[in-house]
Amino acid sequence: MHTAISLLTKNTLKSPQNLHLQQIYQSMASSKKTFVFNEVSTHNKTKDCWLIIEGKVYDVTPFMEDHPGGDEVLLAATGKDATNDFEDVGHSEDARGMMHKYYIGEIDTSTVPLKRVFVGKERNYNPDKTSAFIIKILQFLVPLLILGLAFAVRSYTKDKSA
Numbered sequence: 001m002h003t004a005i006s007l008l009t010k011n012t013l014k015s016p017q018n019l020h021l022q023q024i025y026q027s028m029a030s031s032k033k034t035f036v037f038n039e040v041s042t043h044n045k046t047k048d049c050w051l052i053i054e055g056k057v058y059d060v061t062p063f064m065e066d067h068p069g070g071d072e073v074l075l076a077a078t079g080k081d082a083t084n085d086f087e088d089v090g091h092s093e094d095a096r097g098m099m100h101k102y103y104i105g106e107i108d109t110s111t112v113p114l115k116r117v118f119v120g121k122e123r124n125y126n127p128d129k130t131s132a133f134i135i136k137i138l139q140f141l142v143p144l145l146i147l148g149l150a151f152a153v154r155s156y157t158k159d160k161s162a
């Protein structure tokens with residue numbers, strides 16, 4: 001990655017028009033910090049949101065309210081490699097151009113799990129299996145109770161009319 005940035009700064013970005021890009025890439029290369037996945041994935045809240053996109057780590061907290069796609073999608077993209085989510089939307093060049101503002105470092109890709117893991121506050125996940133079990137039993141019992149009640153009422157009314 002570092003080599004790629006050096007090559008870019010040396011060759012492609014030499015023209016004066018690309019000076020600002022050169023400065024951005026140089027600052028990215030010199031001040032880069034490498035994070036491990038667990039360090040990044042804990043930043044998954046409304047006021048603290050870090051993303052992993054194309055091997056880089058972005059702190060998008062200040063951008064959450066202004067993100068045209070909303071803050072929910074940004075939060076949903078935390079705790080995993082968000083490259084595919086980002087690419088699937090088909091973000092414009094403008095969107096890509098603003099990413100450097102939120103760049104805070106690189107990710108050690110060997111620490112990124114293949115499957116999504118939940119760290120800290122968990123969403124859409126119910127660790128209490130007991131309530132799910134009770135619901136299943138109730139789903140079975142309630143119709144039986146109604147049937148039994150219907151039979152009881154029927155035989156009671158039959159007895160009365162006889």
Ligand code: HEM
Nearest residue numbers: 058068069073077082085086089090091092094095098099
């Ligand atoms: C540093 C990261 C990001 C930046 C700077 C960014 C920026 C932007 C910008 C400027 C737009 C307006 C449309 C465009 O110019 O393409 C946009 C739209 C959008 N973004 Fe992001 N985005 C980021 C990450 C993400 C991620 C991780 C997702 C997850 C799926 C996402 C989902 C969306 C969606 C759904 C839209 C709306 C698309 C539409 O309605 O046309 N963005 N984003």
